[in-house]
Amino acid sequence: MQTADADTLGFIPERLNRLPAFLTKGYIASGKFKNFQLLVGRGDDVALFDSGGIAREDGTPVADDQLFRIASMTKPVTSIAFMQLVEQGKVALDDPVHRFLPEFKDIGVYAGGGGAVPFTTRPTDSPMRMVDLLRHTSGLTYAFQNRSNIDLAYRERKLENWHGNYDLDGFIAELGRLPLEFSPGTSWNYSVSTDVLGAVIQRVSGQSLDAYFAEHIFAPLGMHDTFFTVPEDKTGRLGDCWTWNPKEPVMYDRAEKSLWSKPPKLLSGGGGLVSTAADYHRFCRMLLGKGALGDARIVSRKTIALMTQNHLPEGKQLTEMSQAMFSEAQNAGTGFGLGFAVTDNVARSMIPGSKGEFYWGGLYSTAFFVDPLEDLTMVFMTQLQPSNVYPIRRELKTLIYSALA
Incomplete structure (x- = not known):
């Protein structure tokens, strides 16, 4: 990974260098994380790229091109794919979901x-819309919310088992x-919504979700290391x-026998992808570039502008609308756009940042953010679940913003 001069990119080098030391001492040496990989970018350049810890239990170090399970960082990819179909006039944001998924007609x-x-x-007060x-x-x-009789039914039916019956x-x-x-539109709850969106993409496009992603997003962006199933090579x-x-982290998924090494029956647009820091940085650069990276135009700049506004009813924030026991978002000062959390009020968030910055993370403690005002991106990778054990995302953002000149 080629890095540019941090000072030239508008960082204070000694402050930016606090990040690897903080992660190594605070998370690797302490045993909280087994590994990390961090990429901080400004525009198309990389200001910081660093790794630490072990990739595997046998002591294999983290490689520059390490593959990570990115879980819910799949959701922005699925959201972009859907908006491509919106741009083609094949579907609209206010379409009822049952237009393409008649199974939801009488829900x-x-x-x-x-x-x-x-x-x-x-009956619902109004139909569920895209x-x-x-x-x-x-x-x-x-299913994992453990909060209601409905998520219990999800667990009993093993609805989110990618290698199960569905x-x-x-x-x-x-x-x-x-x-x-x-009733749709009345509350916010982190859910399988983006998996349902993946089913809409399949029916509207006529392609399987993995084939659609590969052709319309990954190939144009040069994301050759992002997929639902890790190729044998x-x-x-x-x-x-x-x-x-x-006491210490325990094994969840061993690389040699990984669930991600065999094709899933259920392609999860909400959490199924594996990627690299470099690949996801290309995706972030496309978002920062208002829908384009180099000669590849993925969506229009107006689509990105639409997606990164707060779409919660009446401009509310997540603290006002969230019923979720589990959330990937810092709720204070945060709205939600079309696939991303969006910072609406920096003061209420109590974390350095910018109004209009958008972000999300994954179950295995991965995270990214894009700040158009500062021309700034971050991709953080590690492999520990669940993601809410440590305040790593707040800490990283604080250190990164404090390093800006």
Whole structure:
């Protein structure tokens, strides 16, 4: 990875150099993380690229081209893919979801029941629309939330098992039989909404989700190391993945027998991709470049402008609308756009940043942000679940912004 002179890019070098030392001492030496890889960019240039720790339990060091499971950092990719179809006039943000997924035609809102008692429902106040999938106001949920009878039903049916009984069509059919947690547009809940969006992309485009991504996003952007299934000739670059434990992290997914080394039955637009820091930086550069990278135009600049505004009803923030027990977002001062959290009020966030900065992260503690005002991007990779154990994202942002000249 070629880095440019940090001083020339508008950073204070000694302050920028605090980042690797902070990660090494605070997270690797302490045993909190097994590894990290950090990329800080300004415009098209890389100001900082550094790695630490081990990629695998056998002591293999982290390589520059290390493959990481990026989980929910898949969601912005799926959102961009959907907006390409919007630009072609094939679908619209205010289209009801049941226009393309008729399985959702008669879906209702939870009114009672669950477990051994059949669900009862009431009609939705308004139909679920495509915009609800993009901004997580659909009424859908995640199985791991452990909060309601509905997410219990998701767990019982093993809806989010990528190697289980459901492909995307089967997944949609089963979801359509279950109630929503709330009427679409009335609350915010982190959910399988983006997986549903992936099913819409398949039906509207006529391509499988992996084929669509490869042709319309990854190939044009030169993202040759991003995929749902790690090719056999690249499995040596995939590291292990760990789960947090009070004593020390325990193995979750071993690279040699990784779930990501075999094709999933369910292609998850909400969390299924593997990528590299360099590849995801190219994706971030496209976002920073208002939809273009080099000669590749992925979406228009007006589409990026639309996606990175707060789309929560009445301009509300997540603290006002979120019902989720789990969230990848710092809720204070934060709105939600079409696939990204968006900083609306820097003071309320209590983290250095810029109004209009947008970002997201993944279950395995990965993260990215794009700040158009400062021409700034960050990609952070590691492999520890869940992502809310340590305040690493707040810490990284604080250190990066404090290094700006």
